[in-house]
Amino acid sequence: MFQSLDDKFELCNGVQVPCIGFGTWQIPNDTALESAVASAVQLGYRQFDTAQIYANAGAIGRAVHNSGLPRESFFITSKVWGSSRTYDGVMTAFEETLGQLKTPYLDLFLIHWPAAQGEPMIWQSQNAGTWRALEDLYDQGRVRAIGVSNFLPHHLVPLLARARIRPMVNQLELHPGYPQFAAVNFCFKHGIAVQAWSPLGRGGLLRNPLLNEIAAKHGVSPAQIALRWCLQHGFLPIAKALDMQHQKQNLDVFGFALDLTDMQRLDEMPQTAFSGLHPDTVTF
Numbered sequence: 001m002f003q004s005l006d007d008k009f010e011l012c013n014g015v016q017v018p019c020i021g022f023g024t025w026q027i028p029n030d031t032a033l034e035s036a037v038a039s040a041v042q043l044g045y046r047q048f049d050t051a052q053i054y055a056n057a058g059a060i061g062r063a064v065h066n067s068g069l070p071r072e073s074f075f076i077t078s079k080v081w082g083s084s085r086t087y088d089g090v091m092t093a094f095e096e097t098l099g100q101l102k103t104p105y106l107d108l109f110l111i112h113w114p115a116a117q118g119e120p121m122i123w124q125s126q127n128a129g130t131w132r133a134l135e136d137l138y139d140q141g142r143v144r145a146i147g148v149s150n151f152l153p154h155h156l157v158p159l160l161a162r163a164r165i166r167p168m169v170n171q172l173e174l175h176p177g178y179p180q181f182a183a184v185n186f187c188f189k190h191g192i193a194v195q196a197w198s199p200l201g202r203g204g205l206l207r208n209p210l211l212n213e214i215a216a217k218h219g220v221s222p223a224q225i226a227l228r229w230c231l232q233h234g235f236l237p238i239a240k241a242l243d244m245q246h247q248k249q250n251l252d253v254f255g256f257a258l259d260l261t262d263m264q265r266l267d268e269m270p271q272t273a274f275s276g277l278h279p280d281t282v283t284f
């Protein structure tokens with residue numbers, strides 16, 4: 001169990017991931033993002049999550065560079081979008097991302113969505129071709145770990161059957177009210193680490209009465225409850241916060257613990273704050 005912000009999660013290949021990440025979805029590539037990342041770095045965040053589709057890697061790269069800290073202090077993730085889901089498409093997207101971040105390597109590169117529409121033979125073989133590019137980047141030392149995002153067991157099984165290197169990470173929507181335990185258990189059984197996206201349900205979860213009740217009991221905020229729930233399950237939460245007080249609060253999750261009853265009630269709460277983005281029904 002994580003005891004402090006400095007604690008790391010060790011992936012199956014030995015790479016260490018800072019236990020709390022900072023998300024950047026829907027933050028434009030501008031000075032607001034640059035200063036949000038700069039304040040996050042000052043507060044102690046070292047893990048940053050971006051994606052080809054977010055089109056904001058430049059601001060993250062500038063903030064990381066301007067921090068004056070060595071590149072090795074950071075853990076930077078990006079994800080390849082569906083429009084680049086071919087071998088050559090991945091290679092081009094990867095080089096573009098490195099150019100925007102102004103870094104010689106990535107810490108983690110993910111296939112963003114399984115793009116599981118239409119004939120299974122087609123999307124499964126597209127995913128296998130995409131994965132081969134990630135494997136080659138890993139072999140070349142251009143990326144320290146590779147993985148997937150939004151892959152459920154029925155997307156992972158065909159990928160694992162053809163993979164030379166197993167995914168090290170699966171990034172899933174995970175929060176109280178959307179725990180996706182079947183996918184999580186499958187990942188843990190196969191040694192795949194789990195990152196939690198939208199751990200605060202994009203803010204929507206924070207008004208929930210159960211989270212507020214448990215938060216009041218521990219004298220913390222509902223956001224801290226949702227993040228603590230992730231950590232106690234062994235998921236690595238990636239929360240987004242532009243507000244510096246939110247950024248600070250989201251790191252302050254090591255001074256209390258949820259008891260078994262709290263965990264069980266959060267595990268069993270009805271579906272709440274689901275994004276609506278299911279990998280079998282999205283059109284990307």
Ligand SMILES: NC(=O)c1ccc[n+]([C@@H]2O[C@H](COP(=O)([O-])OP(=O)(O)OC[C@H]3O[C@@H](n4cnc5c(N)ncnc54)[C@H](OP(=O)(O)O)[C@@H]3O)[C@@H](O)[C@H]2O)c1
Nearest residue numbers: 023024025197198199200201202223239240241242243246
């Ligand atoms: N792999 C994927 O397909 C995928 C999909 C979606 C997201 N993600 C990743 O996951 C990250 C996080 O998800 P998200 O951005 O959807 O949402 P989120 O982290 O669940 O929630 C962000 C919202 O919560 C607010 N907030 C943050 N901390 C708070 C606090 N302590 N108290 C009250 N409000 C707080 C933020 O407000 P302020 O900004 O005003 O502070 C923002 O409105 C993304 O940014 C992205 O990096 C990945």
